[in-house]
Amino acid sequence: MARAAFFDAVRSSLFGGSLSKEQVDGMEALLDAGQRYELTNPHHMANVLAQVYHETGTHMLGIKETVMPSHKDKNPSDATVIDRLDRAYAKGQLPWVKTPYWRDGWFGRGPIMATHKANYEKLGKRIGVDLVKNPNLAMDRNIGASIAMIGMKEGMFTGKKLADYNFPAAIDAPVKSNPRRIVNGQDGTDAKVAGYHRAFYSALVAMGWPETVPPKPAQPPKPAPAPTPSPSAPAQPNGSAGAVLAIIAVILAAVSYFIFGR
Numbered sequence: 001m002a003r004a005a006f007f008d009a010v011r012s013s014l015f016g017g018s019l020s021k022e023q024v025d026g027m028e029a030l031l032d033a034g035q036r037y038e039l040t041n042p043h044h045m046a047n048v049l050a051q052v053y054h055e056t057g058t059h060m061l062g063i064k065e066t067v068m069p070s071h072k073d074k075n076p077s078d079a080t081v082i083d084r085l086d087r088a089y090a091k092g093q094l095p096w097v098k099t100p101y102w103r104d105g106w107f108g109r110g111p112i113m114a115t116h117k118a119n120y121e122k123l124g125k126r127i128g129v130d131l132v133k134n135p136n137l138a139m140d141r142n143i144g145a146s147i148a149m150i151g152m153k154e155g156m157f158t159g160k161k162l163a164d165y166n167f168p169a170a171i172d173a174p175v176k177s178n179p180r181r182i183v184n185g186q187d188g189t190d191a192k193v194a195g196y197h198r199a200f201y202s203a204l205v206a207m208g209w210p211e212t213v214p215p216k217p218a219q220p221p222k223p224a225p226a227p228t229p230s231p232s233a234p235a236q237p238n239g240s241a242g243a244v245l246a247i248i249a250v251i252l253a254a255v256s257y258f259i260f261g262r
Contacts, residue, residue: 003211005206006031007027007206009207010203012042013202014058014200022060023060025061026060026111029145031045031054031211033148034178037150039153041167041204045210047197048149050193051112051193052112052148053196054189054192055111055113055183059074061144062075062110062140062141063075064078064108065102065113066080066082073132081102082095082107087102101115106135109135110144110148111206112147112151113156115149117132118158123183124166127150141225146196152182158182158183162179164182165179168210178190
């Protein structure tokens with residue numbers, strides 16, 4: 001029921017009254033990852049959702065570089081992405097790029113995109129997935145959500161992390177002090193992302209974030225070890241041998257009584 005309140009809120013505030021299965025799946029994965037990585041501050045969780053909302057063009061699942069909101073195919077072939085980037089580079093549309101990093105396959109993938117081999121390697125090691133062997137794993141909804149969450153929490157995208165910012169004031173802060181820097185440089189989107197943040201924050205409050213995490217199943221108690229006999233305690237006979245000794249002791253006592261009168 002808590003998540004139903006969240007989806008009801010964002011459906012109207014951010015998604016025009018309806019949600020696709022992909023959008024729901026993406027947000028479910030992000031909320032799960034938020035629990036997994038303990039983003040208990042609702043402003044931190046709201047900022048992750050807001051950044052993903054912007055980066056994916058409201059898709060909320062991982063996309064590949066060059067994919068626009070108007071593209072129906074959010075996961076084109078690697079060859080298609082490389083060709084698009086090559087054509088844009090040849091036309092001078094990527095003036096900030098000094099070396100075409102995409103030609104070896106290290107273009108952006110995910111709900112918040114990782115680029116360059118070193119970043120795929122670093123993020124993969126952190127979440128326990130070999131992204132160098134298979135960079136397209138960043139498109140998996142759960143792996144992508146983990147990358148987004150841990151990347152923003154620990155500053156693995158730009159060196160800036162969620163804890164570096166004083167929320168909620170930070171979302172309206174000047175460019176250099178704005179949490180948009182966690183994901184990207186100055187790109188003129190600070191005000192937009194701030195608006196998304198507010199909407200997601202309201203939805204998280206409506207659902208009661210952080211959610212109650214179900215307790216781990218109780219483990220059966222281990223049996224207590226048998227106590228070690230004290231070294232000074234005499235050994236006690238038991239079983240049939242003990243019974244025989246007891247009978248002999250009684251007989252000896254009776255004989256002693258008759259012989260010695262005691």
